[in-house]
Amino acid sequence: MPDTPLTGPGHVRLGSNSGQPLTRRDGFLKVTGAATFAADNRPAGLLHAVHAISTIARGRVRSLDVAAARAHPGVVEVITPANRPPLARDQDDKPTMFSWRVETLQDDRVRYAGQPIALVIAETLEAATEGAHLLAPGYAPEPARIGFEDGEAFEAETVGIGSPAAFVRGEVEAGLAGATVRVEFRVETPTQYHNAMEPHAIVAAWDGDRVTIDSPNQAIAMGQAAFAGFLGIPPENVTLRSPFIGGGFGSKAILSGPHVLAALAARMVGRPVKLVFRRDQMVGPVGHRGATRQRLRLGMDRDGHLTALDHEAVVMTSAFDDFLEPAANASQNIYATPALATRHGGVRVDLGTPGPMRAPGEASGSAALECAVDEAAVACGIDPLEFRLRNYAETDPATGRPYSSKALRECYAQGAERFGWAGRPLAPRRMRDGAGRLIGWGMGSALFPAPMFRAEARAVLRADGTALVETSAVDMGQGAWTALAQIAADGLGLPVERIEFRAGHSDHPDGGVAGGSGHTATAGSALFGAGADAVARLAELATGHPDSPLFGAGNAGVEARLGRLVHREDPGRHESYADILARAGIAELAGQAVGARDPAHARDRAMFSHGAVFAEVQVDPDLCQIRVSRLVGAFAAGRIINPHLARSQLNGGMIWGLSFALHEEALHDPRTGRSMNADLAGYHVPVNADVPSVEALLVHEDDPYVNPLGVKGVGEIGITGTVGAIANAVWHATGTRPRRFPIRIRDLLEA
C-alpha cells in the first residue's frame, strides 16, 4: 500500500469540495431521529442488562442476594464473580498503550464507588434495574482515600499516554535567581467527568462464534481488537458498528468492564443483550479528568522576558492504574524561555481511573499557565498581550526545533482587533457597565499539538461515474461525515454528491482514532490518498489506450476535474471516468492508501495549532455572580476543510473552556467516595444563557510539513487559552486572582 501518494502524479488537488462551508450531511438524519445510535438497536430476542454498582469505594463485596434478584419477574440471569464465564484476556493485562485495567467481575474486590459488582439480565430494562437493586450487596468496607490529603503520593514515571513525567531544559533555579521579577502561582482543578449527551451503550448479538456489537466507539479497529481479545475470538469475528456518536470526548475510545460483560452475557444467555449506562453509572468505569494541584514559578528580566518557567503538577489517579493528567506539559511549547522545567507527581485515591478527556493535560495545564502568565504580566506592569508577544517563541522552547507553521502573531492581532483589546486599563476594577457591574477583560494563548496517527482508506470508482469510499472513521458530533467526505471527494476529483461515503464500521479499512485532534488529518490523508490512487490507475487506463482522447498524454499529463480526466496542456481533450471504465470493461476500479506523517518532518519540526482567546466578564460587585459576556478566539490550524464545522468545533471548545472556568466540578463525598452530583442537575455545564456571545475567527495558515493536506486539528484547542482568559478577566474585573476552578461566587465573596 503506498504511503500518502499525494506528491505522485498529482492528478487531484484539495480545493473543489474542501474549503466549502457545507452543513452536516448527517444533519437531516439527526434532526428527524433517523440516525441510529447504538442504543437504538433492538435485535430480535433482545434482553436488557443492568450492572449493579458498588456504593463503597474500597473493600470487598461480602454478599449479594442473587436469589432475590433471580426471583424477580423477568430476570433471566445474574452474573457475579461466582459464575462469570472466563475471559480470554486478563482484565489487568495492558496489550496496548490505550489499555486500562477494567472491572469484569474478576473478584470481590472493590476499588472505587460506582464499580460494577454484578450484572443482571432481564426481559425488560425495568426488571433488570430492579434485579440489580434486589442484590442488596453487603460489604466489608475499608477506609476510602478520596482527596489530595488522604491519597497516597507516589513518584510518577510517565504521564498521559507514555510521556515522561519530568522535563528540563536549561537552568531553572539559576534563571529564577537571576530574575528581576518573580511570580509564583498555585491553582487547583477539580475532578471532571466527560458527560457526553449519549451515555455509553452496547448491544451485542452473537451468531455462532461471531458477534455483532453496536457501541459508540472512537477507535473502531482498536475496539474490535480489544473485544476480540477479551472474548477469545479472532478480530475478524467481531463486527463493531459505530455510525453515530453523541459525544465521546475521549471516554469512548477505551472499553470498560460493562462493555465486556455485556458481550460476555449475550454469549452466555444465547440472546442479544443491550446495556445502556445510566448517567450516574458513567462516574467511575469510563474515565474522567483527574484533579490537579499546580504550581508555577516564572522569572522575568526588567523588560518582561522570561528567564525561567517552572511548572509542577500533582495529579490524581486511581489506586490500581495510572493515567496522570499531563498538565505541566502544557508549558513546554509556547513561551520562549532559556530555562524550562515541567514535572508531575501522582496521588492515588479510591476513584475510578482517569483517562483522556478533551485536551487531556492541555486543558488543566493551560488554565494554570495562562493565569500565571497574566500574573507575571501584571507583576511586570505590562499589558498581557504585549507580555506574550515579548515572550513569543520563534522555535519550540522544549526542543529548539522550528515550528512547521505558526500564525500565532496573526491570531493575537486578529483576535485583539475583533475583541477591541486596545485601550484596556492595566489595573483591575477599572471598568463598569451602565448597571454598575464590574467588567473585566482577560486573554490567554491557545496551543494544541497537531498529531497524526495512522489510518487506511479505500476508494472505488464505479462504472456510473460515482465512487465509494470507506474508512472506519468516526463521527462523534464533530462533523467527520462531512469534512472527511469533502476530502475524499477531492481525492477522487468528484463533487461530494457523487461519492458514497461509508464510515464507522469495522469492515472498513482502519480509520484510526477519532482523538487527539488528529482525525481529519489522519483519516483525511488516507481518504485523499486512496482517491488519488484510484485516479492514478484510471489515468493509466486512459493515457495508455489509443481510443482515448488522452492517449499519449502520459500519466502526469492529465488531471482530474469533476469526474473527468483532462489533458493538462490541451484542456479540450478530456474523457469522463465512466467512459474510461466502460471502454476498459471495468466495473470498479479501486485505490487505497495509508495516511501517516512523513517521518523526516515529524523528526525535524514542532507541530502545533495555535490561537488567542479574549474574554469579557461581568461580575456583580456585591453578589459576585459571574457571566462571560463575550468570548472571541482566533485560531490558526493549518488548512480548514470546512469553515462552518471548524468554527462549530472551536466555539464548542471555547464553551468547554467556559465550563471548566466556571461550572464543572465533580463532587465526591470525602468519606465514602460516592459521587454527590452524578447528574446534569448537579454537575453543571453551561446553558445558553451562560454563553451570550462566542466567536471563533479562522486565521489563515499554510503548513507544508504537517501532512500533505496541510491540515492540523480544531477539536480541542478551543479549550486551551479560554479557561485562563476567563479567569484573567475575573481578576481584571474584581482584583481577585482565582486559586481554584471552577471559580465560585463564594471565592469572590470571601476574597
Place this chain on the structure above:
Amino acid sequence: MNLFEYIRPASLDEAVAAGSEPGAAYLAAGTNLLDLMKTGAARPARLVDVTRLPGLDRIELLADGGARIGAMVRNAELARDRGFARSYPAVAEALLSGASPQIRNAATLGGNLMQRTRCAYFFDPASNCGRRDPGAGCDARAGLNHAHAILGWSDACLATHPSDLCVALVALDASLEIVGPAGRRVIPLEELHRLPGDAPSRETALEAGELIVALRLPPEAAAVRAHSRYLKLRERTSFAFALVSAAAGLEIADGRIRRARLALGGVAAKPWRARAAEEALEGALAGPLAFAEAAALALADARPSGDNAYKIELARRLVLRALERAAAGTPERIPALPASVLADTGATAHA
C-alpha cells in the same frame, strides 16, 4: 425501579381513596418524583396520577381581588397568564426563574409545592438521611454541605427547600385548599413545609392521603404589585437551583413603606418568611437605611450548618438587593433572565 401500581382516578374522591392506601404517592408531572424513583430514593408501591382530575387546571381571579389557582395548572401556563402576572409579578418571575422551559411546561403548581429537597444525600439511597428514613441520621452534617441551610436547621437535617415559586407565594400569604379522607381544609402555605426539628421525615403538614387541590392568594397580595421582585443567586445563569433567593414586595406611599413582604429561599427546609424584617420596614422611609436594617434582621438568626457561613452574608446582600430592586419598581416586562442579578431590566435585555 420497583414494580408499582399506576392508577388514574376519574374523580377527586377516587384519587383520595387510592392515595390514602399505604405506600401510595400522588403523581403530577413527575419532574421530581420520577427522578427520586430512578435513584431509588423513593419507592412508592402505587402512583396515583392526578393530572387528569377534572377542575384542577383553572386560574381564577376572584371578585374580591384575590386569586384561586388549581393545583394542576402548569408552571409555564401560570407564569404566562397576563392577569396573574400583573397582579403577582414576583410570583411570575419566580416561576420563570425555575428549571428549564421544558420542565416548566410539564411541572404543576401542586407538584412544585410538594417537591423534595435537592440535598444530594437525600437523593442517594446509600447515604444516611433522616428525612428519607426516620432515625437514619444525616450524612450531610459532616459531608458536602456548602449549599445547605443557614436558618431553621437542626442536627437531624440541614436540607433546604428548593422551590422558587413557594418563596414568592409564602411572602404573599398564600393559602392551600387541601382535600383528604377527612374532607376539605384550608391552611396557610407557610405551614405546609415543616422545619426538621428532630423529625425531619415529617416534611409537610399534609396527613396521609391529603391532596392539595388549589392555592389561594388573598386580595392584599396584589397590594405590593408595583414594587415586587424575585431575585435568585445561582452558580449558572439559568437552570440551576438557588444558592439563596429572595422575594420582596413593597407598598410605598409618599416615599414611606406601608406594607412589606419578604421571604427567602435556599436557606431553610421551608420558604423563610422574614417577619421581623417586614415589621421594621413597615412605616419606614423606603431607602438604604431601612433596607440595610431589614436585611440584617432577616439573617439575624442565621448560623452555618457546615461549610456554608458565606451564605449568610450572601443572603443578607441579596435581601438588600431585592428590596432595592423592588423599591425601584416592578419592571414593565419580566427580564429575559428572570430573577437574575445580571439581568438588564431595561429595554435592552438580552432575548
